[in-house]
Amino acid sequence: MIESLEDLNEIAQKKLCAQGDCEDEIRVCIGSSCASLGSEDLSKEIAQKMEQEGLQKRCRVKGVGCNGLCSEAILVSHQKKGATSEDLYTNIEASQADDFIALLQNKKDLKEKLYDLQQAFFFKQKKIVLENAGYIDPNDIEDAIAHGAYQALFKVLDTMEPKDVLDEIKQSGLRGRGGGGYPTGLKWESVAKVHSDTKYIICNGDEGDPGAFMDRAVMEADPHKVLEGMSIAGFACGASQGFIYVRAEYPIAVEKLTKAIKQARKYGLLGKNIGESGFSFDIDIRLGGGAFVCGEATALIASIEGGRGNPRQKPPHLSDHGLFAQPTVLNNVETLANIAPIIQKGAEWFKNIGIPSSTGTKVFALTGHIKNTGLVEIPMGMSLRELVYDVGGGASGEKAIKAIQTGGPSGGCIPEEHLDISVDYDSLKKIGSIMGSGGLIVMDESSNMVEVARFFMDFCRSESCGKCVPCRVGTTELTDLLDKFVAKKASKSDYELLKNMCEVVKESSLCGLGQTAPNPVLSTLKYFEEEYLEGIADD
Amino acid sequence: MIKEKVRVKTFKIDGIDVTGQSNATLLEVANEHGIKIPTLCYFEGLTPAGACRMCLVEVEGSDKLIPACTAKIKEGMEVTTNSERIKSHRKMILSMIFAERTHTCSVCVSNGHCELQDQAVDLGLDHSEVPYIHKVFEIDASHKEYIYDPNRCILCTRCVRVCDEVEGAHALDILSRGIDAKIIHDMDEPWALSESCTSCGKCVHVCPTGSLFEKGVSATEMVKKKSIITNLIKTRKER
Numbered sequence: 001m002i003e004s005l006e007d008l009n010e011i012a013q014k015k016l017c018a019q020g021d022c023e024d025e026i027r028v029c030i031g032s033s034c035a036s037l038g039s040e041d042l043s044k045e046i047a048q049k050m051e052q053e054g055l056q057k058r059c060r061v062k063g064v065g066c067n068g069l070c071s072e073a074i075l076v077s078h079q080k081k082g083a084t085s086e087d088l089y090t091n092i093e094a095s096q097a098d099d100f101i102a103l104l105q106n107k108k109d110l111k112e113k114l115y116d117l118q119q120a121f122f123f124k125q126k127k128i129v130l131e132n133a134g135y136i137d138p139n140d141i142e143d144a145i146a147h148g149a150y151q152a153l154f155k156v157l158d159t160m161e162p163k164d165v166l167d168e169i170k171q172s173g174l175r176g177r178g179g180g181g182y183p184t185g186l187k188w189e190s191v192a193k194v195h196s197d198t199k200y201i202i203c204n205g206d207e208g209d210p211g212a213f214m215d216r217a218v219m220e221a222d223p224h225k226v227l228e229g230m231s232i233a234g235f236a237c238g239a240s241q242g243f244i245y246v247r248a249e250y251p252i253a254v255e256k257l258t259k260a261i262k263q264a265r266k267y268g269l270l271g272k273n274i275g276e277s278g279f280s281f282d283i284d285i286r287l288g289g290g291a292f293v294c295g296e297a298t299a300l301i302a303s304i305e306g307g308r309g310n311p312r313q314k315p316p317h318l319s320d321h322g323l324f325a326q327p328t329v330l331n332n333v334e335t336l337a338n339i340a341p342i343i344q345k346g347a348e349w350f351k352n353i354g355i356p357s358s359t360g361t362k363v364f365a366l367t368g369h370i371k372n373t374g375l376v377e378i379p380m381g382m383s384l385r386e387l388v389y390d391v392g393g394g395a396s397g398e399k400a401i402k403a404i405q406t407g408g409p410s411g412g413c414i415p416e417e418h419l420d421i422s423v424d425y426d427s428l429k430k431i432g433s434i435m436g437s438g439g440l441i442v443m444d445e446s447s448n449m450v451e452v453a454r455f456f457m458d459f460c461r462s463e464s465c466g467k468c469v470p471c472r473v474g475t476t477e478l479t480d481l482l483d484k485f486v487a488k489k490a491s492k493s494d495y496e497l498l499k500n501m502c503e504v505v506k507e508s509s510l511c512g513l514g515q516t517a518p519n520p521v522l523s524t525l526k527y528f529e530e531e532y533l534e535g536i537a538d539d
Numbered sequence: 540m541i542k543e544k545v546r547v548k549t550f551k552i553d554g555i556d557v558t559g560q561s562n563a564t565l566l567e568v569a570n571e572h573g574i575k576i577p578t579l580c581y582f583e584g585l586t587p588a589g590a591c592r593m594c595l596v597e598v599e600g601s602d603k604l605i606p607a608c609t610a611k612i613k614e615g616m617e618v619t620t621n622s623e624r625i626k627s628h629r630k631m632i633l634s635m636i637f638a639e640r641t642h643t644c645s646v647c648v649s650n651g652h653c654e655l656q657d658q659a660v661d662l663g664l665d666h667s668e669v670p671y672i673h674k675v676f677e678i679d680a681s682h683k684e685y686i687y688d689p690n691r692c693i694l695c696t697r698c699v700r701v702c703d704e705v706e707g708a709h710a711l712d713i714l715s716r717g718i719d720a721k722i723i724h725d726m727d728e729p730w731a732l733s734e735s736c737t738s739c740g741k742c743v744h745v746c747p748t749g750s751l752f753e754k755g756v757s758a759t760e761m762v763k764k765k766s767i768i769t770n771l772i773k774t775r776k777e778r
Contacts, residue, residue, distance in 0.1 A: 291716070308713065313589035313609040466694065466713070466720030468590050473635035476718045477669050501669065504631045507604055507624075508592045
């Protein structure tokens, strides 16, 4: 049981000492991309062989979360004792355990697999949310503690009042990372000031945009960061119960979170009277059943309550009528993962990263026709061009990049010539897209933008809950219409109808899913109108 | 929950000064003052769903359209119920409802007594603005007194709500999602096999179209007795 900051530091110290006995550390990525290629077996095999060779005292092996470069899986890194940075080996096969034994015995080098860490992919990133991803073992709370987990929670419990926490978060300028960009401090404050015996903190882990996997990586790589952020939110708002709503399609995230919660309870970091402070907070997991709409706040709450995952009209807002009709804070995984670093290092430090209107960093999942597919965390305010060409390494094939899509089915397409804009909430909105949760799909010249719009509309059609008419019928009608455009069988009146219907669906749907469903069509209409008009017939 | 004291609020609907109790909805106040806002999923006394989007209105100072059935009134607000934008949106939304399934008035039991039909007349909708989808479902005529024709259903969920909130049986709910959504009995059993249905018929009488109707009636003959349900709800509240 950890009852004080001293206890916490003692565990951290002990763990670091124990680790200090070993000279080297081999870190095998067990994030989803690498795991699907058999990295967990590789990790076990390396450990086994080390024992056989009597190397276990010299080096230890651990599985770590995603370090981001998913296109080069499997990733294995080798931290030599005393070295300031690790050696990263990429494109490793699951059968290469022997090579690492030989490497440790200095019988072989793996130079051809060694990755140059001086590339823009690494040095242009700024890691806050993912600072521990790729370094700590997500199955081991002590490893997390040794890397600073729960320091911020004890700082809050020992030295701060709820109001101080609210002020700190407000000053930091942190905005919701789920896509909307609402200031987190204000959201918390609106719940904190409501008088109620029962309040809830909910973590939204129902990440569902096609091509987005930021939250999954955070939950898989550093689950304690999310738990700590939730506990701090609970302290600031006066809540004693939290829920993490994770989609069931993320079994590894669920497993890591479940384990992390169990360990945190065992160490007294969750539960009654945490650190003898009088503050109690516990967290439970609820699984989603595969509905995209359950990422919408009111639908998510209906789902946790055991009902059908349908959204409802707001107001009333969650701050006075949330889960089980109680005041509720609902934050995205990435938002909550920012909390502990802000508390630990201060709002001023956080504000210095990014730009004044969008502080901090944002995690993006790069996919599509881009060289470095995977996960990156960049300071806000970087230009999209830098993100795509430097960090992302540019187009993956021969063809030039034509457009990028941000914000998934709620977002928009941005043509190549607009890539000089800065990555922040307001700039992206201004040109007809959104920051969204962080999915970034890169498309080269071979992409047909009408097909892209049709793909996202069809996604919304199949994910519409069916409650309100404009979304239920409108997304179906729009998908049918876009089919005609893709087949080049559309007429001028279809073109007018497409535009009118987009407006009606956008303005009259009940929840965010329907209200934003036309965005991919509207933004492609804006920038690639000629592709819609091509082959259009008179009535 | 923040408990507000009930007091009177004054505001404007379409330029007319109106007053309502502070916990009232826009639609309730409009109805009290004889200002007609079109509705389909709303049924007096049942929890509003905000699903059909027919009652969308504009509030001065905001670009957003909000449903009058769920919106709480505010002091000094200025509400517009029939701008050109609202009228054209309503027409398209109503077109979508007509286009989704099969609404052939001439052969329908509710012809002449149908809220969907009335809306089309009121809004001057003489043809659908969107292509027909005509999604087809099987008719359930297994019940001894009633028939359920999902092809005429507009998914307003009045039946689901009245069964749950007034009858207390919750025999009805929604299966599947999006365009495939469908009202079902129990676990999608034939109506006659439903163990929770009490055969009270409330669902039939709140249904705005000819989707739920009594056996034995033919075209134009099904007149719903909505006042029975509203009176029942009112009487219970007064007790």
